[in-house]
Amino acid sequence: MKPLRVGNASGFYGDRFDAMAELLGGGELDVLTGDYLAELTMLILGRDRLKDPSLGYAKTFVRQLETSLGTALDNGVRIVTNAGGLNPAGLAAAVRALADRLGLQVNVAHVEGDDLRERASELGLGSALAANAYLGAWGIAQCLRSGADVVVTGRVTDASLVVGPAAAHFGWARTDWDTLAGAVVAGHVIECGPQATGGNYAFFTEIADLTRPGFPIAEVHADGTAVITKHPGTGGAVSIGTVTAQLLYEIGGARYAGPDVTARFDTVQLAQDGPDRVRIDGVRGEPPPPVLKVGLNALGGFRNEVTFVLTGLDIEAKAALVQRQLAGLDANWTLARTDHADADSQEAASALLHCVVRGPDPKAIGRAFSGAAIELALASYPGFHVTAPPGDATPYGVFTSAYVDAALVPHVAVLADGTRIDIAPAENTLALQGVPESPAGTPVAGPTRRVPLGTIAGARSGDKGGSANVGVWVRTDEAYRWLAASLTVAEFQRLLPETATLPVTRHALPNLRAVNFVVEGILGAGVAFNARHDPQAKALGEWLRSRLVDVPEALLAPEQGPARRVRLQGGQQ
Structure with a gap:
């Protein structure tokens, strides 16, 4: 047919x-x-x-x-x-x-x-x-x-x-x-x-x-x-x-x-x-x-947020001051060091301090919260400003799964x-079981070069409820021998410190020359909970690819580095 x-x-x-x-x-x-x-x-x-x-x-x-x-x-x-x-x-x-x-x-x-x-x-x-x-x-x-x-x-x-x-x-x-x-x-x-x-x-x-x-x-x-x-x-x-x-x-x-x-x-x-x-x-x-x-989707309560812009010197001290001044809040704080030393633009000299609050009372975390943040405008760190004016609380969702x-x-x-x-359910069923990994083999020998992981490996990541997955693949059998032996759970957690305290499981897929990591709980109660700035973990793999690792030179072309590119014509790899 x-x-x-x-x-x-x-x-x-x-x-x-x-x-x-x-x-x-x-x-x-x-x-x-x-x-x-x-x-x-x-x-x-x-x-x-x-x-x-x-x-x-x-x-x-x-x-x-x-x-x-x-x-x-x-x-x-x-x-x-x-x-x-x-x-x-x-x-x-x-x-x-x-x-x-x-x-x-x-x-x-x-x-x-x-x-x-x-x-x-x-x-x-x-x-x-x-x-x-x-x-x-x-x-x-x-x-x-x-x-x-x-x-x-x-x-x-x-x-x-x-x-x-x-x-x-x-x-x-x-x-x-x-x-x-x-x-x-x-x-x-x-x-x-x-x-x-x-x-x-x-x-x-x-x-x-x-x-x-x-x-x-x-x-x-x-x-x-x-x-x-x-x-x-x-x-x-x-x-x-x-x-x-x-x-x-x-x-x-x-x-x-x-x-x-x-x-x-x-x-x-x-x-x-x-x-x-x-x-x-x-x-x-x-x-x-x-x-x-x-x-299962439920309304988890209400959330609000303010992002403080910290510019120039003493970024961490400025962030600490704001957190002390709003210490009475049940808040999650994240400092994004987007600042650069000796920057040639004000934006490049600035870091972002995100403050997120959640609770059952929309008034308490609505204007009351954002108003308290804005009241610091003349009484806090030098250069005080925020990215948006005070706002009302918005509802957020919580996702869980059951069987x-x-x-x-x-x-x-x-x-x-x-x-x-x-439509009748399946008559023949089998309880789901894991698949043990086969031995990874011996690592590729020889001198190495320190390059971003993404020089040799691709990655794709995404959300599964409150967890995330990061699939990593390479394009040759030799590179897979190195990947399977080198990118262990411990190494993954070293490269992505935000996962270090979370349960991480690795699954090997040799036919695809890939390993897949599942990180439990990194997204809190799911995408609508907004537990992190990338709530669906779409860029988690790209962060991993940007990290420096020691890659055997035998796996790298002489000119290969972060800038080397090979174009696909007509879909050919």
Whole structure:
């Protein structure tokens, strides 16, 4: 059978608006997906639903369809999206109303059952603004097999948007572990849109044209293998490097668990298959765990912040004075030494002292807090000023995750005519276990040169609730021998002192020439908690790459250093 061409037009709620039209008009496509949900998005949608119970879905999706739905129907492209968020039935109704206004005949189905908010206490989940289980692909597959042109879901795993169409198209069984796992890997690569085509790529200066990267396409085959590509003429590049980077994004160990299958990321094999084409094969799968992950979003209270600008000399003494003067506050203080000695501009001579307060009373940490900070203007350090005027307190969210027996979570495909089809949980399950690391081998011998880690290694990092992951990869087998032997947990924590007191776990992925680090608790109670200035840990990997390490000269080209660059032409590495 011909491969199923699945293109993803959205990596988050707020991604490039015209990507849907671009994918539909740029070349051959069978299925168009859109991933709109993230932990923070669920909190945003939860607050929308509090204001108006008819909301709770990604409104952008409807606006995108206004100019694209007719094109999709004319070209036989089916649309699958999780933009339903907390209200998939509401979004399905909005799509039908849009089709009526446009004079189009469209079959819209949706998947529901993930919303557990009303049952949170019963299931031991406590009280939450949003409580959503991560459903799998089989509800989507049922909707497509029943003739749906558009399938709207709530909270499903991101990869399910690819697995469902592939399973429906090829007729896979629920125990086809390897084919399902292959589709999970393909779905994981394209779920974040242009991150697979050069966006946020560590070696971005190697890509000839990154002004407007294209959105990715997965050509999924009947055996579960896939080719990652993009439409001809679009920007960016698809290379082993860009695909490796995305494979390492927001993962844990070698076993990547989902509701339908556990994919073994340590079996993934990548090969360049031509310009802007990377083949994924060799993926092995295992039965899924018997439990489903549940994302819990709650309002944690209120927060406020002030940033003091400290200029010139005695930066640390100035910071200490402010902290003494506001000592009565329950605050988190961070001093960013952005100042430079003998600076040729005032901004370059300045450091930033961030003060964040949280609490249950918006008045106490609103104007009362910011007012107290501003009252220091004539009574504190020389050169006193702040980056913004006093503000009111704003609510913040807290994300936690829990696990419930999959049999306790409904999974329902609701067809266009209202027919409801229950989707049974997986019958064959296997509790998730870690994968022990194999011996790292002997380090590369010979003289070394002290250079930034990023001279030889790429990295990608991201958030997983209150934790973060940092995947690090290199491009040759010899470099991987050095990386696996040298970048231990202890060395990682030495290079990133902010992780030194936190639990850190390393997972080796030799097929990808990569190691992945999971740092627990570095993001506090999740992205909406804003525990650090990079609340989603997106730049944690780039910080790591900037740190100096001793690299064997045998791994470095004679002229190689921080400034050396090799350009990618046509996606070749």
